Amino acid sequence: MSVGEIRVPINSDQDIVLARQKGRLLAAEAGFSAVDSTLIATAISELARNIVSYAKKGEIILQPLHNSHRTGISIVACDSGPGIPDIHLALRDGFSTSGSLGLGLPGVRRLVDEFQIVSSTGQGTVVKVTKWHQEQHER
Amino acid sequence: MEVPILKQGEFLIATIQAALSDADLEQLRLALVQRVVRFRSRAVIVDVTAMDVMDSFASRTLREIALMIRLRGAETVIVGIQPEVAFAMVQLGLTLEGVATALDLEEGLDYLNQKFKTIN
Numbered sequence: 001m002s003v004g005e006i007r008v009p010i011n012s013d014q015d016i017v018l019a020r021q022k023g024r025l026l027a028a029e030a031g032f033s034a035v036d037s038t039l040i041a042t043a044i045s046e047l048a049r050n051i052v053s054y055a056k057k058g059e060i061i062l063q064p065l066h067n068s069h070r071t072g073i074s075i076v077a078c079d080s081g082p083g084i085p086d087i088h089l090a091l092r093d094g095f096s097t098s099g100s101l102g103l104g105l106p107g108v109r110r111l112v113d114e115f116q117i118v119s120s121t122g123q124g125t126v127v128k129v130t131k132w133h134q135e136q137h138e139r
Numbered sequence: 140m141e142v143p144i145l146k147q148g149e150f151l152i153a154t155i156q157a158a159l160s161d162a163d164l165e166q167l168r169l170a171l172v173q174r175v176v177r178f179r180s181r182a183v184i185v186d187v188t189a190m191d192v193m194d195s196f197a198s199r200t201l202r203e204i205a206l207m208i209r210l211r212g213a214e215t216v217i218v219g220i221q222p223e224v225a226f227a228m229v230q231l232g233l234t235l236e237g238v239a240t241a242l243d244l245e246e247g248l249d250y251l252n253q254k255f256k257t258i259n
Contacts, residue, residue, distance in 0.1 A: 016161070017159075039227050042228075
């Protein structure tokens with residue numbers, strides 16, 4: 001386990017609330033603005049919800065990031081669920097297989113700065129997103 | 140965490156007081172629809188000032204509440220969406236289209252009073 005890492009097991013809809021609260025706290029500690037902390041908490045909520053809806057259980061791993069020129073937060077959502085057969089389709093606005101609005105992944109991608117997804121059918125899904133401090137990120 | 144629902148004349152006011160799980164939101168949806176029927180309410184105000192995150196599920200549930208209540212012939216107003224929450228919702232692509240919104244409880248009540256005054 002690396003320094004400052006927070007792991008939140010996701011097994012039910014209650015855990016979605018817990019994960020996003022921990023994420024918001026971590027974001028505030030890392031100096032993120034109220035707007036960015038809300039974007040981070042919302043992204044965590046969506047990722048955790050995907051775990052509950054599709055894989056039933058998994059984990060959210062939150063990690064503050066510091067390097068010489070910027071700080072940020074990394075969010076990893078991983079599960080051993082059914083996986084996503086067609087990632088390109090899942091990243092398209094309006095696509096859903098669980099009767100939701102189908103905005104999950106494309107929406108999350110808009111909330112963060114970096115977005116990576118690895119998924120294989122029958123083995124699970126890992127989504128890794130990063131949000132950087134806005135000031136340092138844009139200048 | 141159950142959401143208290145207050146009867147205020149012909150209106151119902153549901154004030155969300157803490158972060159809600161999916162199950163809590165579904166419970167609120169059921170409770171509101173049942174009470175609109177029981178009290179023959181003309182409108183419902185859902186105060187979301189205390190909600191720090193409005194994700195796709197919360198947004199969809201609020202929209203469903205408004206649609207169900209409309210089928211009963213009553214109106215729904217969502218009040219108190221925080222600026223950060225509104226920012227995140229739009230980025231996420233959630234618009235609550237077709238649902239009336241107001242700045243806060245007071246404005247929501249004004250809106251409904253105006254609306255029903257013109258009808259009466």
